[in-house]
Each structure stands twice: as C-alpha cells, then as structure tokens.
Amino acid sequence: MVKFIGDATLAVFPREQADRAVLGLLELKSASDLFMREHGWECHLVIKVHFGPVAAGHFGAGVGRRYDVLGKTVNVAARLEATGVALSVEAFRQLGPEARRQFKKRTPPITYIRQEDSHRPRWAKRT
Numbered sequence: 540m541v542k543f544i545g546d547a548t549l550a551v552f553p554r555e556q557a558d559r560a561v562l563g564l565l566e567l568k569s570a571s572d573l574f575m576r577e578h579g580w581e582c583h584l585v586i587k588v589h590f591g592p593v594a595a596g597h598f599g600a601g602v603g604r605r606y607d608v609l610g611k612t613v614n615v616a617a618r619l620e621a622t623g624v625a626l627s628v629e630a631f632r633q634l635g636p637e638a639r640r641q642f643k644k645r646t647p648p649i650t651y652i653r654q655e656d657s658h659r660p661r662w663a664k665r666t
Contacts, residue, residue, distance in 0.1 A: 540595070542608060549616075551593065551608050557633035561588060561626070565641060565653070568624055583623070589616035590629040623656035 542549040552560035564586050571584040591612035598607045619625045626634075626642060631651040642651035645658055652658070 540606065540608060549608060549613065551595070554590070554633060557590070557630070558635050558638040561630070561634060561638055562641075564588065565624065585621050586624040587616050587619040587621050588625070588630040589619065589627040590633050591615070619650055621650075621652065621656075624653045625656075626651040 540551040542551075550560075550564075568584045568586055575582050575584075589612055591610075593608045593610045593612050595608045596606065597604055598609070599605055615627060619627060624642075625645075628649050628651070631639065631642065639651075641653060643654055645652050
C-alpha cells in the first residue's frame with residue numbers, strides 16, 4: 540500500500556517482507572539521489588522506517604472515502620530524525636543479518652542509519 544502526503548510517501552509492507560522492503564528502499568534512495576544530482580537539483584530522498592501495528596482500511600464517507608493507514612506506528616516513522624535512511628529499533632529487529640549490515644547504531648534516541656549517512660542533520664547546530 541502506498542499513501543501520498545504532499546511530497547511525502549508512506550509505503551506499507553508486510554512483516555515477512557522486511558528485508559526485501561528495506562533493501563528496495565535503499566535502491567530507491569540511490570536511484571532517486573542520482574537522478575536529482577544529474578538534473579542539478581539540490582535535494583535528496585529521506586527514508587524513515589518503523590515497524591508496528593496500524594489501523595488500515597477505508598475511512599471517510601461518500602466521495603471522500605479512501606483507503607488509509609493510521610496509528611502510532613505511522614507517527615513514530617514520521618518523527619524519526621534522518622539525513623538519509625533511518626530505521627527505528629523495532630524496524631531494525633525485523634531484518635535478517637545481511638540487511639542489518641547496511642546500518643549502524645545512532646543514539647539518542649536509538650535509531651539505525653545507513654553506514655554512509657551522517658549522524659547529525661545538516662540543519663542541526665553543533666553545541
């Protein structure tokens with residue numbers, strides 16, 4: 540399931556596809572960032588991954604009725620700090636050993652980011 544929220548996208552994957560989903564998102568990041576660079580656009584794709592229960596189904600009435608995904612899991616994913624790709628502890632724990640090797644631990648709060656991503660968002664000031 541894919542949900543568009545302005546220029547953001549929420550993608551939902553089943554638990555048993557965690558490795559495939561995360562590895563696919565890493566490929567999407569590489570391809571998207573390359574595309575942006577080739578066109579001279581100073582932007583990049585940020586990916587945030589969390590795992591947990593959601594409420595999914597058709598919400599609303601009449602013509603406004605649509606399939607959606609709601610809940611704390613969605614909000615936790617949206618609030619993860621990331622400069623590139625970040626996984627929550629819950630998402631990291633769903634991965635197999637091969638996929639886990641793509642990430643390193645970042646604290647606090649604990650998240651897992653790609654080996655090549657920086658620890659601090661570019662906009663954050665050093666103190």
